[in-house]
Each structure stands twice: as structure tokens, then as C-alpha cells.
Amino acid sequence: MNRAGSVDFSLWGAFRCIVARDLTLAMRRRADVLTTLFFFVIVVSLFPLGIGPEMATLRIMAPGVVWVAALLASMLSLERMFSADYRDGTLEQMLLTPQPLPVLVLGKVFAHWLVSGLPLVLIAPLLGVQYDLPPEGLLILAVSLLVGTPVLSLIGAIGAGLTLGVRGGGVLVSLLVLPLYIPVLIFGAGGVDAAMSGLGAQAHLSLLGAFLLGALILAPWAAGAALRISME
Amino acid sequence: MNRAGSVDFSLWGAFRCIVARDLTLAMRRRADVLTTLFFFVIVVSLFPLGIGPEMATLRIMAPGVVWVAALLASMLSLERMFSADYRDGTLEQMLLTPQPLPVLVLGKVFAHWLVSGLPLVLIAPLLGVQYDLPPEGLLILAVSLLVGTPVLSLIGAIGAGLTLGVRGGGVLVSLLVLPLYIPVLIFGAGGVDAAMSGLGAQAHLSLLGAFLLGALILAPWAAGAALRISME
Amino acid sequence: MLEVSNLECVRGDRRLFAGMNFSVQPGELLHVHGPNGSGKTSLLRMLCGLAAPAEGEIRWNGESIRSLREDYCKEMTYFGHLAGIKEELTALENLRVAVQLAGGDSAEDGLLDALDRMGLAGREDLPAKVLSQGQKRRVALARLLLCPTRLWILDEPFTALDVTAVKMVQQLLSEHLHNGGMVVLTTHQEVDIPAGTVRRIHLN
Amino acid sequence: MLEVSNLECVRGDRRLFAGMNFSVQPGELLHVHGPNGSGKTSLLRMLCGLAAPAEGEIRWNGESIRSLREDYCKEMTYFGHLAGIKEELTALENLRVAVQLAGGDSAEDGLLDALDRMGLAGREDLPAKVLSQGQKRRVALARLLLCPTRLWILDEPFTALDVTAVKMVQQLLSEHLHNGGMVVLTTHQEVDIPAGTVRRIHLN
Amino acid sequence: MSNWSSLSEFLAMGGYAPFVWGSYGVTALCMVVEVVLLLRRKRTLLQRLSRTNRVTAEVSKSNEVQT
Amino acid sequence: MPKINWFKYSSPQAFYPLIGKMIPWFTVLAVAFTLPGLYFGFFVAPPDYQQGESYRIMFIHVPAAWMSMFIYVVMAGYAGMGLVLNSRLSSMMASALAPTGAMFTFLALWTGALWGKPMWGTWWVWDARLTSELILLFLYIGFLSLQAAIDEPRRAARASAVLALVGVVNIPIIYFSVKWWNTLHQGASITVTKAPTMAASMFTAMILLTFAFWMYTIAVALMRVRCEILERERNSEWVAQAVGRSR
Numbered sequence A, B: 001m002n003r004a005g006s007v008d009f010s011l012w013g014a015f016r017c018i019v020a021r022d023l024t025l026a027m028r029r030r031a032d033v034l035t036t037l038f039f040f041v042i043v044v045s046l047f048p049l050g051i052g053p054e055m056a057t058l059r060i061m062a063p064g065v066v067w068v069a070a071l072l073a074s075m076l077s078l079e080r081m082f083s084a085d086y087r088d089g090t091l092e093q094m095l096l097t098p099q100p101l102p103v104l105v106l107g108k109v110f111a112h113w114l115v116s117g118l119p120l121v122l123i124a125p126l127l128g129v130q131y132d133l134p135p136e137g138l139l140i141l142a143v144s145l146l147v148g149t150p151v152l153s154l155i156g157a158i159g160a161g162l163t164l165g166v167r168g169g170g171v172l173v174s175l176l177v178l179p180l181y182i183p184v185l186i187f188g189a190g191g192v193d194a195a196m197s198g199l200g201a202q203a204h205l206s207l208l209g210a211f212l213l214g215a216l217i218l219a220p221w222a223a224g225a226a227l228r229i230s231m232e
Numbered sequence C, D: 001m002l003e004v005s006n007l008e009c010v011r012g013d014r015r016l017f018a019g020m021n022f023s024v025q026p027g028e029l030l031h032v033h034g035p036n037g038s039g040k041t042s043l044l045r046m047l048c049g050l051a052a053p054a055e056g057e058i059r060w061n062g063e064s065i066r067s068l069r070e071d072y073c074k075e076m077t078y079f080g081h082l083a084g085i086k087e088e089l090t091a092l093e094n095l096r097v098a099v100q101l102a103g104g105d106s107a108e109d110g111l112l113d114a115l116d117r118m119g120l121a122g123r124e125d126l127p128a129k130v131l132s133q134g135q136k137r138r139v140a141l142a143r144l145l146l147c148p149t150r151l152w153i154l155d156e157p158f159t160a161l162d163v164t165a166v167k168m169v170q171q172l173l174s175e176h177l178h179n180g181g182m183v184v185l186t187t188h189q190e191v192d193i194p195a196g197t198v199r200r201i202h203l204n
Numbered sequence E: 001m002s003n004w005s006s007l008s009e010f011l012a013m014g015g016y017a018p019f020v021w022g023s024y025g026v027t028a029l030c031m032v033v034e035v036v037l038l039l040r041r042k043r044t045l046l047q048r049l050s051r052t053n054r055v056t057a058e059v060s061k062s063n064e065v066q067t
Numbered sequence F: 001m002p003k004i005n006w007f008k009y010s011s012p013q014a015f016y017p018l019i020g021k022m023i024p025w026f027t028v029l030a031v032a033f034t035l036p037g038l039y040f041g042f043f044v045a046p047p048d049y050q051q052g053e054s055y056r057i058m059f060i061h062v063p064a065a066w067m068s069m070f071i072y073v074v075m076a077g078y079a080g081m082g083l084v085l086n087s088r089l090s091s092m093m094a095s096a097l098a099p100t101g102a103m104f105t106f107l108a109l110w111t112g113a114l115w116g117k118p119m120w121g122t123w124w125v126w127d128a129r130l131t132s133e134l135i136l137l138f139l140y141i142g143f144l145s146l147q148a149a150i151d152e153p154r155r156a157a158r159a160s161a162v163l164a165l166v167g168v169v170n171i172p173i174i175y176f177s178v179k180w181w182n183t184l185h186q187g188a189s190i191t192v193t194k195a196p197t198m199a200a201s202m203f204t205a206m207i208l209l210t211f212a213f214w215m216y217t218i219a220v221a222l223m224r225v226r227c228e229i230l231e232r233e234r235n236s237e238w239v240a241q242a243v244g245r246s247r
């Protein structure tokens, strides 16, 4: 049991407390976790139905389709990041705790990624096989998602914070964040393409890494500011 | 002013009252209406970024991409159909009015389609142009969407009703309705493909029409039953 | 007349009450009270047909409310923990839709009059979301003035109301009872109704 | 010590109040009252720093709360219209998270004890969503027993509570005042506090 | 040093009339519409303000705080 | 410790009458640049030897494209100032610029498409420049929708300011990503090329119309700012007086 007194409750403690809370919540409604995943799988599987079954076409499309589906799945789950907390008043309470807001936000984003980003990374290679991707493509697909999806969660947190309590928030958030997701999409899907055509995905992946670093530093502040504004 | 007394308030009156109410609500938050539309536009524009700019590939994909985007846009806006009413207690009140529930549901579905389906039909040809579709393809695309999107709204109402009040309903609903959407997707996108390859889209469109008829008859009852179950 | 026989309510693992029998006659008010969590809300939701009882039956004029359904709804008004107010619609529009769907008389004058009586004069055209907690509840309560139903089922109608408004609603209840209406009510505050018979049920 | 000078609140087109001055000293309870929609909630949200005043300043021990921010939060507990309870977590988990984040002592025994005092013994491990309206509010109020803050800002804390619970909370407020705490409170019910000074502000 | 010998030649734009005039026309239209909308917005705003001004003046007078 | 009150230096009250005086000047300037610009564009500049008369679209296409980008940066600058210095006038300027910026973005796309059809035989290609202009339009629309979705003007201004700042950090990233994306693949068969050797008269027309667009933007933004000031400050004494006077 965490027996932290009022004095030595550190930043790390606050972070852990939020992550633990959100993971517990996610476990209580396990359906949520699975549905993001299923959404991803279904969207990826819809395309062959809409487009036709030729493997050659499908192989060209595969990285793009998987990445777009990941974008959409991650975006859909954004709505959950703050809005439940907003509606039942726990967010209000969170803003009034003596902990620095960016740390709390980072905790929430991390928990969100564990629940909605990580499963996508794990299942993506399987979907890639459906589209007949070669092994090196599958590897780079998974790696690019591993580096890219946290960026999506981080950028998404800003959008989710801004649209809190706004009517039609669910769709509005997509409007705000999808354009910002585009570089991640381009380098994510581009990396897989490059790997498949034998050019090497080094450059793409490093750029994705740079995005991740930048987002880690800036997004928690921006999202924190967004939350404060939304609560006014 | 509608001066309906308590006696002669007909089915048609109830239907109109609900449609008028929902359209007023939509006008109050006009952003909502536009965001569904922009979501559609953005998703369609994301694909070339993931896949690459070659027009030949894009033209093959176009019907599938536009239809999948329409599916997603329509599905995302489902969340709005009942959940706001559920949360603020107006749905509870609606179930307790002396009007037959299927009529009220039909009113809500119709309003929902006017707001979230019709705009897609109108803008789709423009997006088709971005993918360099030929004129006959554009026409069939719009017509197939015109017949198909109401089916999506009707089927969606059932899913939306069932997932009310379930945490993470937004994603769960997609899991329930997407499989049901698949036939619409296949015949919608297939029709456009057929038109473009000169085979004629007659058969596809008639099938879509048949779906529409079936959904119009069955869905309001099913959705009404779903709502009653959710309120227990 | 509302009759309840041998009613049982089970929530999760717990049986909240069982073997409950009572009836409400015209001109009677039934005050259901009991501590937090004793099952008042659960009882009221069964009475209006939103939830199904685990056991027992609820009859309206001798017929089960399950079989009456819409006909029962014609004679009953329910007011729950949630006010049933759309935030984007104005006070007036909210009231109009509610009254129209309930089959009441939705003439503009009557609506404005009802809002006026509830102390909302001058706020008719504000969207409900800018109204305070108590003002929203007042808009919802205005419905009672316009729906010609005989049975009112009210779950904590006094929540968030200030003293004047509480008096107003009590006055309204008296009138309703006086005209042969029936009321089932929960509240943690004291009820002070000049007219009609007040009966109590205590849940524990 | 909480000081408010020349405070103005504007909501939408309306100026709810202006030129408001008061201070709350240790051992004092400030009861803000007024009819529905007079701006009580708006005032309390400004006092705890969630909303910005249109004009004027709020100071804690002489410094503006805008500049203090987290240091102010260390000494203040806010309890609003929304209880701040997660439906999926149990009563115990809810309380634990709230206390940990507020920097209080989150030892298991203390938590159980507090829930017990709020009359929730035996319900600690139920998810909050199956609790009744009043029980949820009790869970939220249990926080007050464990947070060593000096200023409590409570917006209608008695809503949905039964008579026993209301007494309990009043007792708790007395103790807090007795120990040199400060309370700002709104409620439409009568407040009956044995210890401490009670001052009133009337909004209209 | 004019490029055009007649008005109709000017309007024909060397066969590119729909494109050139479509561009210039829509540009002009957008600008005009924007300005018109703004002028209308300002007019209705002023009307509304002068109407509500009187009301709020009365309200704020009766809103004195009593401690 | 006395704190600098930035309100005082950028108080809407002080600016309101000043703005009123500035608007006519910028309107006049806009017209004064437009007329010679159009004259040069249609009557002085010779037809292009390759494109014939269709190239005259350039005289509004290029200024519109430039404006769409400038305005976003200026808008984000104002938004940032509004957020950091808490100065109301700055955030009003930001929201006043947005609709005009979106309009120019749309115009750049529209005129570009109308130019593309005769030149490339298609309305649209997924070229880097075109694509990033499209994304810019989405960013503007996001900004405007967010603002429209929030009723409280203060909150709307602050929320959209955060969005504008996030967007401005992203714009260069987006621009270079799109560029790289496009060239990594086999390049689109046609790209936006510079006009061969631009005659001085063509250049003059383009520059004149660019200035005209600038002046137009300033005039319109100031008009909009006046409305915003009135709307947000409607409770203050001075607005009551100003409204009284103007009636």
C-alpha cells in the first residue's frame, strides 16, 4: 500500500497514482480496450471489401491503410481521455490538487496510450499479413507504430482538452487533430514503403523519434493549458 | 404556432415535433453538422497521404475510400443520436410519452440523416474530382450515397440504442454496426466500380433500394426495443 | 387508482424491499421516505414503468401497467433525478416540446404563463445551459402546470430549489390533490401540504 | 485568511454582482445564500480559482490566488455540484485517489474509518455506480475527513443527503471551525452550526 | 498598349474565359460577401446592444450586494 | 510589487475610436492598389507564349496563396500575445483574421484548380504545395469551428489561441513532410512550376494585387475587431456610451 504522507508525495508519486487509477478504470470496462482494437481491425478489413481483392493493389495500399486506421482508432479513443472525468467532476478536482498539471496530464496520456496505442502495435503485424506484406515491411510497420502512436496520443490530448464540454466534441476533436497527425502518418506509412522497396526506413524512423521527443516536451503543457481554459 | 390540443395530436404531429426539435438543436450547434462533413473530407484526403499520389492507384481506390469514409462519418455521428438525450434525461421522458416509440425513433433517425447524411451526399462529387473520377462515376457515387446513407442511419440507430449508457459506447457501437454496414458498403462501392467499368450500376442501386425499404420497416421497432432495454 | 401488490426490488446482490403493498387513491399523496440508498428511486422507476419489478405487480385502475403502456403514460407524469432539459434549447422551447409530446396544450400563451408562474419571467429565451442549477429544475417543473395527467411521480422535486420555489411547488401539489390528482413523492425535506391526504411509506 | 475585494462577476450578458468585498477569518463560516440563479455557484468557482473574475481580486494570506495557484490548492478543498466520483471505481478507491492527489494521508485504515463515519460501512467495495444518489455524495464528502486543508468551499453539500447525514456534516463543519478552519458554503437549507462564527452574504 | 481589340475578345480571354473569369469572379464575390456580412453583423449588433443596454442598467442597479 | 498592467496599453476602449478612423484609410488603399493592379494584369501584361491568356489567373492566385500563409502566422502571433500577455485586443485580432485567412486559402485552392484544368488537364493533383495548402485550409477550419463551438467569447479566444499556437509549430513540419512525401515517391507527373521568365509588367501586376489584398485584409480585420470589441465589452460603461452616440 502506498503510504505517502502529505509531505513527500513526489511528482513521480502523482504520475503513478494517475496511471494506476486510469488503468484500473480501463480494466473495469475492459470492453473499451477491446473495442478500440476491434475498430482498428474492422476498418483495415473493410477496405478490401470496398476496393476489391487484387493482392497487388492491396500490397501497395497496405501501409497507408493500416496507418490511417491507426490514426482513426487513436482519434476515436481520444474522446475518452478527459471527457468522462470532465462530466463527473473528477477533472475539476484534479485541477485543484496541489500537483503540477503537466505531470497529471502526462500520466493520463501514458495510461491512454497503454490502453489504446499499444494493442494496435501488437496486432498490426497480423493485419499486415492479411495484406501480404513481406517480413521487413511487417517489422517496420510495428516499429513505426510503436514510435508513432504515442505522438498521436500526445497531440490528441491537446485536442481533447480543447473540446471538453463543447457540444459535438467527439467529431470536433477529429477536425482539430487529424491535420496535425499528418506528418506522423506520412513518415509512418512512408517508412514502411521505403523498407519494402529496399531503401531503408532509418530516416523515417528517426524523424518519428524526433516528433515523439518534441511532443513529449510540449504537449503536456499545451494540454494542461487547454484543460484550464476548458474549466473556466 | 402549432395549437394541437391533447386529443388530435396525431402520429404525424409527433414525428414532426421530434424532427423539428432535433433540427433546432442541430442549428444551435451548427459546428456539429459541419464537423461531420469535414471529418468526411479530411478522412478522404488522408488516404493519398498514406498511400502516395499516383492518380492511377487513387482512381481505383476512390469508390472504396469514399464509401468507407462515409461509413465512418455516419458511424461517428451515431453517438450523438441518443446519447445526449439519455444523459440529460430527455430520453427517459420520451419513453414515457403517450406517443408510439417507433414513430419517435423514426423522427430522430430522419433528423439525424438530414444533418449527417445528406451533406455527405452533396459533397462527395467534389471529393471524387480530387481522385480524378470520371463524370459517370461521380453521378453514381452521389446516387448510391443518397440511397445508402439512410440505411446507415437506420441500422446505426439500433446500435446506438443498444450501447446507451454503456461506458465506451462510442467505440462499442462501431463494433456492433460496422458488420451490418458491410453489405451497404459492398453494393455502394461496387455500384460505382461497375459504372466506371461501363457495366451499369442498375442492379447495385436496386439492391440498395431494397435494403432501404427493409430498414425503414424494421429498424424503428428494433431501435425502440433497444432503447427500452437500455433504460431499465 | 394505483395499486401495488407484493412488490419486490432486487438491485445487484441486495434485495431492497419485498412484499410491498399499497395503493394510491385520488386526492392522496404518498410520501416515500427513507435514508440514502434505501430504494426510493428504484421504487419510483418501477411505478412509472421504466424498470421491471423482480416480483409482484403494479396496476393502474385494475390493469397491469405493463400491458397498458402508452395508455398509462397518458395519465402519468414522471419527474426524476435528471431534469430532462436540453441545454441548447431555450426554456420556452424545452417546455413546448415536453408538452407537445405529452399531448398537452402547447399554446404559446399557456407556456409563457407557466414559466412566469415558476419565476422564470424574462428568462424564457435563454438557452437552458446558462441557467443555474435551480432554474433548470424550475423549467422542468413547469411541465406539471400544463400536463393534464392524474398521477404525478416525483423523485426529489425540491432539490436545488430555493425557499420560494419550494413553497410554490407545495402549493401546486395541494391544488393537484384538491382536484382529485394523485402524487407519489420522495424528498428528504419536510413536506407541508395543506390539502389532501398524506400517507407515508418508510423504506429501510 | 481569504480576502475578496471589489469582485465582479459577469455571466453572458448579465452582471451578477459587482463591488463585492468580504473576508473569511480562521474559525469563520461564510454562508452565501440567495435565490436560484443569483450567482452563488459562480462566486464559489471564482473563490477556488476555477473561473477568473471579470474584475477585482481574491487573495489568500495577502497574495493573489492566481499567482499562488498550486500553493493555494494545498490549503483549499472544493466540493461542487458534481461529486467528482468515478462510477467504475469502488467507494474506497475513489476516496484513496482523491486523498493521494490532494496530498493527504492515504493509509488504508484511515480511509476505511472515514467511510465508516460517513455511514458507508459494508459498501466500501461496491462500485460507485450502484450507489444511490445520496451515497455517492457521502463518498465525496468523506474526503473532508482526511484532507488537512484549512479552507473548505462547499457548494450545496447537503443535496440528496438524508437527515442523519446532514447532521453529521454539520457536526464536521463545527469541528473544522473549532480547529481554526474556514468554510464558505451555499445551501438552501438552514445551517445549524454549534461552534464558530457564522456570517452571511445575501446575493440577489 | 492594350492587349485587346474588342470587348468580346477581352471577355473571351483567348478561350479561357470560364477559368479566368471563374477565378476573378469568385474572388470578387467572396470579398464582397465578406464585407456585406460584416456590415450586417455590425448593424444588428448595435441594435441589440442599445436594446439590452437599458435592461442591464436597471438590473445592475438592483444587484447591490448586501453583507 | 507593482505589476505592469498590459490591459492599459492595449485596452480595447482606447483602440475602438482609433480603429474607426483607420478603416476608411485602408479601404481607400485597397481600392487604390486594386485598380492599377487589374490594369497591369489585363491590359499591360502580354499573353504568355505557352499558356495564352489563362496565366492571368496567376495575378490573384499567387497573392491569395501568399496571404493564406502570412495570415496564419500573423494570427498565431496575435493569439500567442493574447494568451501570454493576457491582452484582450490581441486575441480579438487573432479571431478577426481567421475568417479572412480561410477565405484566401479557399481562393488559392479555387483559382489553382481553375488554372490546373487548362494547364495540367486535371483539377487536382496530390502535389506537395497543393496538399499543404489543403491542410492549411483544414487548420483554419479547425480554428474557426472550435471558436464557433464555444459560446463564452473569452474561453473561445483562449482555446483557439492554444490551437493556433500548436498549429503554427506544426505548419513547417507539415510543409516539409508533405514535400518529402511527395518527392520520395515517383514525383507527380506535373508540378507547380515557376512562370518561365516573368515580364516586369506581370511582376508589377502581381505585387500590386498582393498589396491590395493586404490592405483589404487589414480593413476587413479591423471591421471585424470592432464588432468583437463591442460584443465582448458590451457590459462596460464606455460601450454603452459609444452605442448611445452612434445611434
Ligand code: HEM
Binding pocket: F058, F061, F062, F065, F066, F108, F109, F110, F111, F112, F113, F115, F116, F117, F119, F123, F124, F129, F130, F131, F133, F134, F192, F193, F194, F195
Ligand atoms: C489547387 C491547385 C493549386 C494550389 C493549392 C496552389 C497553391 C500554391 C501556393 C500555396 C503557392 C505559394 C507557394 C510559395 O510561395 O511557396 C503557389 C504559388 C504559385 N502557383 Fe500555385 N497552386 C495551385 C495550382 C497552380 C497551377 C495550376 C499553377 C500554374 C500552372 C500554379 C502556379 C503557381 C505559381 C507560378 C506560383 C508562384 C510561384 C512562386 O512564388 O514560387 N499554381 N500556389
Ligand SMILES: Nc1ncnc2c1ncn2[C@@H]1O[C@H](COP(=O)(O)OP(=O)(O)OP(=O)(O)O)[C@@H](O)[C@H]1O
Binding pocket: C011, C012, C013, C014, C016, C034, C035, C036, C037, C038, C039, C040, C041, C042, C043, D126, D129, D130, D131, D132, D133, D134, D135, D160
Ligand atoms: N447493481 C447493484 N448492485 C448492488 N447494489 C445495488 C445495485 N444497484 C443498486 N444498488 C443498491 O440499491 C440502492 C439504490 O437505491 P436507490 O437509488 O433507489 O436509493 P434512494 O433511496 O433513491 O437513495 P437516495 O436517497 O440516496 O437517492 C443502493 O443502496 C445501492 O447500493
Ligand SMILES: Nc1ncnc2c1ncn2[C@@H]1O[C@H](COP(=O)(O)OP(=O)(O)OP(=O)(O)O)[C@@H](O)[C@H]1O
Binding pocket: C126, C129, C130, C131, C132, C133, C134, C135, C160, D011, D012, D013, D014, D016, D034, D035, D036, D037, D038, D039, D040, D041, D042, D043
Ligand atoms: N452565458 C450566460 N448567459 C446569460 N446568463 C448566464 C450565463 N451563464 C450564467 N448565466 C446566469 O447566471 C446565473 C448563474 O448563476 P449560478 O449558477 O451561479 O446560480 P446559483 O446561485 O448557483 O443558483 P442555484 O441556487 O440555482 O444553484 C443564472 O441566473 C444564469 O441565468
Ligand SMILES: [Mg+2]
Binding pocket: C040, C041, C042, D132, D133, D134
Ligand atoms: Mg434517489
Ligand SMILES: [Mg+2]
Binding pocket: C132, C133, C134, D040, D041, D042
Ligand atoms: Mg448553484
